[in-house]
Amino acid sequence: MFLPAGEKQFEFWVLRRNGLPNINIAKCFGVSRQAVSRALLSMDKRIEEILLEMARANRIEVEKLDSKKGILFGRSVPFKANSIIFVSAKHGMQVWYEHEGECGSCERYRECIELLWDFAEEMQLKLQSTNDPTKIADELFEKLKESIE
Numbered sequence: 001m002f003l004p005a006g007e008k009q010f011e012f013w014v015l016r017r018n019g020l021p022n023i024n025i026a027k028c029f030g031v032s033r034q035a036v037s038r039a040l041l042s043m044d045k046r047i048e049e050i051l052l053e054m055a056r057a058n059r060i061e062v063e064k065l066d067s068k069k070g071i072l073f074g075r076s077v078p079f080k081a082n083s084i085i086f087v088s089a090k091h092g093m094q095v096w097y098e099h100e101g102e103c104g105s106c107e108r109y110r111e112c113i114e115l116l117w118d119f120a121e122e123m124q125l126k127l128q129s130t131n132d133p134t135k136i137a138d139e140l141f142e143k144l145k146e147s148i149e
Contacts, residue, residue: 003050003093004043012036013043014089017069018124044068047087054085058095066148069123073145084141088119096137103133116140123147 004010008029015025022040026033048067055062060074060083070087082098094115103109112133120127120136125143130136 003087004046005089005092009039009043009046012039013047013070016040018122050093051085051087054093054095058083058085060085060095064145064148069144069148071144071148073141073148084144086119086144088115089122090118091115094119096141098137098141099134101134109133112137 012025012029015028016022020028022036023033026036029036044067047070048065051065051067051070051072052062054060055072055074059077060072061077062072062074064073065071072085074083074085075081076083076097079097084096086094086096088094103112106112113131113136116133116136117127120140123140123144125140127136127139127143
């Protein structure tokens, strides 16, 4: 199952996640509020199915899931580590495992920094400024976990 990034329903979902009320989404697209509500119900179900499928594929036991925010918290069975699967409008579906990395020497350092800062911005979360992806991830995911409890 893929993330429907180019679909109008997904655009509605992203706008709602950003805090835009259904009536405003409807006005932006020239559709009824009921059409937006139906589309969002459908998209929430699809997002939930995608998150659960990713969890199964990555052998992650689900602890918490919020389809309206596009976040799943769990625990990786093979890695014995906390994990999060999340939907980024910019980066697509992502799986992140809690770990203590040696980020300074990693070839994906810039990629991780960009992903984490972009997702924090998408979720409208303010983070402490640091160049350590592990610390950014810890702060970001702790704030996200608090937001869905």
